[in-house]
Amino acid sequence: MRRSWIIRFESVGMKLFLIVFCSIVLLSTVLGLTSYYTAKGIIMDEVAAASGQSIVQAADKLDFLLAEYEALSRQFAVDPVLKADLETANNKQVGTVSKAAAEDRIRRKLDSVRDSDKRMAGIRLLSKSLIDVDSYKSTGTGAVRTDEGVAARVKQIEDAKGNPVWFPVREKGFFDVYSEPSLTMGRLLRNMQHPEAEYYMLIEVKGSAITSLLDNLQIGADGEIRIVTPEGGIVYAADSKLLGQEAFIKVPDMSKGRDKPNAAGGPQLNHSFTAADEQGQSQLVVYQPLGIGGWTMMGYAPVSDFTSSANKLLYITLSVVLAAGVVALLIGYLLLRLVGKPLGKLASLMEEGEKGNLQVRTNFKSQDEIGRLGHSFNRMMEQISRLAAQSRLSADGVLSTSAQLVKVSGTISLHAREVAAATSEIAGGAASLAAEAERGHRNVEVMGEKMQEVTELNATMDISTGKIVAISGQGSETMRQLVEQSESVLNLMNLIQENSANLRESTHLIRSILSPMIAVNKQTNILALNASIEAVRAGEAGRGFRVIADEIRQLANQSNQSIQSVSQITEEIGQNIEDTVTVVNEAAPLFGKQIASVRESSAVFGEVRSEMEQFLGHITNSTAAVNELIAFQRQLGDAMANVSAVVQQSNASTQEVASMSTEQSVVSEELVALSGKLEGLAEELKKSLVSFQGSS
Structure with missing residues (x-):
């Protein structure tokens, strides 16, 4: 039973069946998977391009908003009236009335700026001594709270030498006294002639202002928008608990690869990559560097949000592969019927002929290659039968001729020995000479x-x-x-x-x-x-x-x-x-x-x-x-x-x-x-021809 299975497995029909089946299934699988991954890549590229464009637009809006506050701080820095009032307020030789009037003008100016912009949490002129009494603030802002963190941030403003410095969104503001998150910009209002009249200007922007600006920006179904520092610290996030923490997904170093212009002259929107989040889930990340503070706006969403439509193509591919397997089975069975079975029958007849039965014949009726092979097999068996009969007659002739050849060979051998002896004597004399x-x-x-x-x-x-x-x-x-x-x-x-x-x-x-x-x-x-x-x-x-x-x-x-x-x-x-x-x-x-x-x-x-x-x-x-x-x-x-x-x-x-x-x-x-051997072979040939059936 086992030998029958091996023969059936090694037959030509089974091999053709396996070749056809594997070829159809493999081609269908490769074509389907190629289409699936190609479609998935195209979807990811299109989504990354669209999301990148949205990130660029949102980054431009945020840059425009923050640039307005930098322009406002520059106006304060060059305002001669404000500068004169600050000098008057810090001049000990000025009377109390003049000093109070100057301080009132300063506060009213700060209040007017704050009232004109609802996105602003407050504006403050902080004394270099960090004393609240010597500082000026708009209405609605909290009191000054000094600690090591505030002193370190003020030191950054001092080191900037009059340039604006942006601080990340803090959950309770610059001084940790607000009830809502705020983004702070600081600038030193310098006065070379009266250093005692120099103040730190702090403009605090509500975190909700950035949230409202980014409301229309959505990356995928469950995407998030964050602003991060070059070191990976979170400047802004929808969840205020994440502020100040280190982002798990890092943005590549922008200094190593700047944007290259495209054919239209604008920057290429190729700021996208895929990375795993804290849970190991693959995320599509798009980002755009901001012009303020060296920060980067980053948005990311699960890759599965975008490839769900491509999964349908994968199901279709599996269905096509299954159907292709069924078709391949039918084609293989047909090949077994048309090719394997006739070849197996022909192999059985050849084995009978090998045993000496020259009477076997095929009965193939088809005109294809297998039918032609059966007809050739019939003609070959007929020719072998005629050849066996002729060989028997030839064996008889060889047997009689070999007997005569034995007698002649004996006579020639005797004469050859005599010639060899005479030649040996002549060779001895020639050797001496x-x-x-x-x-x-x-x-x-x-x-x-x-x-x-x-x-x-x-x-x-x-x-x-x-x-x-x-x-x-x-x-x-x-x-x-x-x-x-x-x-x-x-x-x-x-x-x-x-x-x-x-x-x-x-x-x-x-x-x-x-x-x-x-x-x-x-x-x-x-x-x-x-x-x-x-x-x-x-x-x-x-x-x-x-x-x-x-x-x-x-x-x-x-x-x-x-x-x-x-x-x-x-x-x-x-x-x-x-x-x-x-x-x-x-x-x-x-x-x-x-x-x-x-x-x-x-x-x-x-x-x-x-x-x-x-x-x-x-x-x-x-x-x-x-x-x-x-x-x-x-x-x-x-x-x-x-x-x-x-x-x-x-x-x-x-x-x-x-x-x-x-x-x-x-x-x-x-x-x-x-x-002698020829005579023996003739006898053996004559005996072997007797084993063929059908020879005359």
């Missing part, structure tokens, strides 16, 4: 290697001889240059002797010149002495002349010293010249002998070079003779190699003939064996 030829070839190769070594030695000697000749040429050239240099030195020695003689004569001439100069110097010294004596005799009248005489005597002494120095130097120069002449006269014969030796060495180098050139010629002739001998050795080696190759080829051919003869003998024996 090949060994002798190989030995002679190796001797010729050894002789060639020795000749090659001689050639290499001659080449090395040739290179060395060439180097020696080149070195001899360089030595000859060097000796020639040395001879020329020695002759030049000898010429210089002769010039030194001539110059020394000239210097000796110049020294004698200098001495002859110095002698008159010494005499003149002595005479000048005597004249200077006489002039000094005469100046002394003249007394005061000859004082100037005496000074001149002293100077002349000093000059004469200096000249005498210089002449003595020159004379001494001249004597030393003369002595050095005499010494130089002596040395040069002694060195001149030595240079002559050195030149003679150098010339003899140059001649020796020339003879060595000529001898080496003759030796190089002999080496060249020897190398040429060795090269001719190598050529003859190569010819002899080639001849021996040819002989060895011919012998080896003859030996190989003989061995091949012997091998072929041996193989022929083996083949003959195998032929005898195959003939």
